[in-house]
Each structure stands twice: as structure tokens, then as C-alpha cells.
Amino acid sequence: MMIARCCLLPPPFLSAxxxxxxxxxxxxxxxxxxxxxxxxxxxxxxPHKALRVNPSLRAAPISSVVSVETLLSSTGLSRPAxxxxxxxxxxxxxxxPESDILPVLRFLSxxxxxxxxxxPKSISRCPRLLISSVDFQLRPALAFLKTLGFVGRDxxxxxxxxxxxxxxxxxxxxxxxxxxEGLGFxxxxxxxxxxxxxxxxxxxxxxxxxxxxxxxxxEIRGDxxxxxxxxxYFSFSLERKIKPRHRLLKEHGILMPLSEMLKVSDxxxxxxxxxxxxxSVERRM
Numbered sequence: 001m002m003i004a005r006c007c008l009l010p011p012p013f014l015s016a017x018x019x020x021x022x023x024x025x026x027x028x029x030x031x032x033x034x035x036x037x038x039x040x041x042x043x044x045x046x047p048h049k050a051l052r053v054n055p056s057l058r059a060a061p062i063s064s065v066v067s068v069e070t071l072l073s074s075t076g077l078s079r080p081a082x083x084x085x086x087x088x089x090x091x092x093x094x095x096x097p098e099s100d101i102l103p104v105l106r107f108l109s110x111x112x113x114x115x116x117x118x119x120p121k122s123i124s125r126c127p128r129l130l131i132s133s134v135d136f137q138l139r140p141a142l143a144f145l146k147t148l149g150f151v152g153r154d155x156x157x158x159x160x161x162x163x164x165x166x167x168x169x170x171x172x173x174x175x176x177x178x179x180x181e182g183l184g185f186x187x188x189x190x191x192x193x194x195x196x197x198x199x200x201x202x203x204x205x206x207x208x209x210x211x212x213x214x215x216x217x218x219e220i221r222g223d224x225x226x227x228x229x230x231x232x233y234f235s236f237s238l239e240r241k242i243k244p245r246h247r248l249l250k251e252h253g254i255l256m257p258l259s260e261m262l263k264v265s266d267x268x269x270x271x272x273x274x275x276x277x278x279x280s281v282e283r284r285m
Contacts, residue, residue, distance in 0.1 A: 036062045039091075043069065043083035043109060050090035060094045071097040072130075075105060076120040085127040107134045109140065112156055116130040122158035128165045136164065145167045148176075150198075154215045162197040171201075178205050183224050196230035212238055220246055222258065230259045245269060252277055 012214045039062060040047045051057055055190045072285065080134075086092055095101060108129070112120055123129060132138050141164045142156065149277070150156050166172050179200070194200045203209055212234055214260045216222055227233055235244055245261050254276050 026097045028070055032062065033058070036065065043086060044080065044092075045083055045087045045090070049087070049091060054094055056089040056094050057090065058177055060203065065093050068095060068101065071101055071105075072123075075123065076116065077123060079123055081120070083258055084124070085130065088127055089131050104130055104132065104138070106163065107138055108161070111139070113245050114158055114161075120157035122161045125158065126162040126165060129161060130234050136169075137259065140168055141166060141172070145171060154195050163198060175201055175203070175205060175209065176195060178209055179228040182210070182229060185224070185228070189228060193228060193231040197235065198248065199235055200231055203234055208238075209234060212242070219243075220258075226258055230257070233258050233262065236262045 037047045040050060068086070069079075069082055072085065077085070092101070105119065108119050108122060109116075112122075114176065129138070143157060145163060163172070176187070176190055176194070179185060179193065180187060183190075185193070200209075215238060216224075216227065216233070233242075241262060249256055249261065252273065254273070260272075261269070278283075
């Protein structure tokens with residue numbers, strides 16, 4: 001398996017100057033530090049931000065930083081992608097590849113069963129995975145998601161591994177409970193909704209779920225069963241799509257299922273609106 005055999009050889013793109021520094025051909029501390037800064041800049045990592053966030057980087061040998069890049073590159077991540085991740089999370093620059101990063105990669109491979117091709121996709125979508133504890137964060141989150149129905153053909157994939165970095169107690173359970181209480185659904189009904197639309201568990205209760213539930217109940221006055229059939233309702237912008245489209249339909253006395261109202265493009269929606277208005281006029285003639 002790719003992860004098990006990932007090596008810690010220097011990347012082929014390292015300059016000869018940097019290679020001399022790794023080999024200890026110079027003992028000038030200032031020169032070594034400058035080479036480290038150049039190396040970070042070459043990765044598109046902001047050295048000033050990295051040193052501010054991770055002060056231990058100042059004393060870390062450049063070879064340890066290179067070993068982190070090498071391991072991440074071995075997963076199939078491009079060098080720009082590695083640089084973006086390290087710039088986002090500078091603490092990774094001084095992490096131990098064997099004890100800190102490799103367990104996460106093995107978890108994705110062995111316990112999530114992601115393919116070699118999907119592991120870099122998963123990391124790119126959610127780099128926070130790399131700084132999450134397997135024992136205290138990722139594995140408990142996976143166990144909870146399995147109780148909701150993320151198993152078999154509905155198992156966690158590279159598209160929704162972002163759910164694994166959410167706290168079960170502080171994030172996932174409160175969202176589940178809000179949907180139960182706000183919509184009057186049972187735990188099983190909410191579980192089926194989130195399995196169909198995993199993004200539900202990534203939305204803020206205050207900024208997304210609550211306002212949309214309120215608008216659905218008070219303005220649309222729809223049947224909550226429709227939200228079970230179309231949980232993707234919560235993925236659409238309330239101000240830019242849900243409200244204006246509902247207003248137009250209401251003005252013309254037109255009823256339309258949520259899925260039809262929201263899934264089509266603006267052009268298609270406007271075309272449907274014209275057609276429905278013409279039919280309404282014809283029926284009154």
C-alpha cells in the first residue's frame with residue numbers, strides 16, 4: 001500500500017544548496033535559518049506567519065520540515081497543495097511524520113477504506129484532518145456517524161471526511177437535536193436526512209439551519225415531510241435563492257415543490273415561471 005511504503009527521501013526538486021544544508025556542510029546558524037526561510041517561501045508558505053504561529057519552527061532543523069513535505073507528497077498531493085496545507089497549518093511543519101501524520105493517513109486508508117487516489121482528495125478538501133487526533137477525534141466521530149447510517153454504500157467518502165473533524169458532543173449532536181426539535185422529526189428521520197445530504201452537519205445552526213427552518217415554517221408554510229424528501233433545501237442561499245424564488249411564485253399564485261423551485265438554474269426557473277403564468281391565463285380565458 002502506498003502509505004505503508006512511503007519513504008523519507010529528499011524531494012527531487014530540492015536545490016543543491018538546500019541539500020548541502022541538510023548534509024551539514026555548513027555550521028553557520030544564520031545561513032541555515034535563511035535557507036529555511038527560502039525553503040518555506042519556495043513552498044509558498046509565509047515564513048513570518050509560520051514562525052509566529054509555530055515558534056518552535058525557528059530551532060527545527062530544515063531536514064525535519066522536508067520530511068513532512070516528503071510524506072505528504074508521497075500521498076499524491078502536488079507541491080502547491082502541500083504548500084497550501086502547510087501555510088494553513090504551520091504546526092505541521094514541526095510535527096513528527098511517523099507519529100503525527102502517518103496514523104491519520106493509515107486511518108483514512110484502513111478504517112475509512114479510502115483508495116490511494118481518494119486520500120489526497122480528502123486531505124485537500126479538509127486539511128484539518130492532518131492535525132486531528134485519531135484516537136480522540138477521528139475515530140469517535142466515525143463511530144457516531146456510523147450510528148446515523150454512514151455504513152455500506154452510504155459510508156464516509158473523500159467528499160465528506162470533513163465531518164470527521166467535528167466534535168460529536170459540541171457540534172454533531174446539537175445539530176441533530178436542532179433538526180429533531182425544530183422540525184418535529186425522530187432521530188431516525190433526521191439520520192436519514194443527513195445520510196442523504198451529509199452537508200447538513202456542516203451548516204451553522206444559527207446562521208443557516210434556524211433561519212431556513214423559520215422561513216419554511218412561517219413563509220413557505222410547507223409540509224415538513226418535504227424537507228425529509230429534499231434536505232438539500234438547506235444548501236441553497238436563503239437571501240439569494242430561496243426568498244426571491246418563493247416571492248415570485250407567491251406573487252403569481254403558483255405552487256411548486258421545493259426541489260423544482262431550487263434545483264434549476266435562474267434561466268430555467270424564469271422560463272418555467274413564464275410558462276406557468278401563460279397556462280394560468282389560458283385557463284381563465
